[in-house]
Amino acid sequence: RSSDLLKRHIPILVFSEHHLPSYIFKVCRQYLVTTMFLNPNLLAIYSRKVEFTKSKKANTLKYIYVSGSILTESVLNSAYKAFPDVAIYNVYGLTEAGPRVAAQTRVARSNNSVGRPISGVEVKVVNERGQKQDIGQVGSVFVKTHSCFSGYISDGQMGATQIGEWLDTGDCGYLNCNKELFIVGRNDTCILFQSHKIFPEEVETTLLELGAFTECLVSICGDDLTCFYSTDALGPIDETAMNQVLQHCKKLLPPYEIPNRFVFTTKLKRNNNGKLIRGEFGYE
16 A cells, blocks of 8 residues: 555555656656556556566566456456566555455465455454345345544535444445455446446446556436447547447356447536546536
8 A cells, every 4th residue: 555655654646647658668667667556447548558668677576456447357357467477466445444354365366355454453244234244145235343534524525424433435345255245336337227236337447458448437218228438539430349248248247247339428527525426427
């Protein structure tokens, strides 16, 4: 974690703006960077860059920590292939809880789990009645930590909710038999389509993996499961690229989670925290 790095007087390199992967790799070699912190979308982009060049662009790297959104197994597998000598750890947390809740370790790295709760933190998964879910059953993720926040500054701000000693994170997930936590989406973004519950974040992450879209947002519009997307080219993708996206989705998603309508938009709106604004006001 950044706080641990500071305590150990280890230099931290921070970029003030977005840069191309080639530049990032160059700087990593220049400053002998050993640890990189990425979100899943950036990890997918960097993995593709390394595979494309067929060389170890960041050969000083030893660790990559991933957080910020859901890490899919396909992105993780691509990263393992692109960075065979780098230890990749998925972690999870929220500002209201310290901010770290769980992290993968050498003994808790099952697929795309976020690992086990860190020391001093408890996690439970409950159903709508507040009862603990069995192993593998999806439910609401609750956290108990001594680092819990005391409340929001702004009235009406939505996010985590404190219930007694426990914090309702607003996330949905499940625990496996190794006590590792898996996050599948948010309670407040879950949508119902064709009698199925869909977590749009999971679908969006899959759609972004090929790099055809810069951003995307999945929502129900009328009778359609619609994907609103933007591109670096500031225009819609061609038929060949769209077919590649659909084939990619068919390999990884059930049929009811694959959007049946795609709409190009110049911009997807975000709130002050950088999160997508969902619903009819989330795109232009």
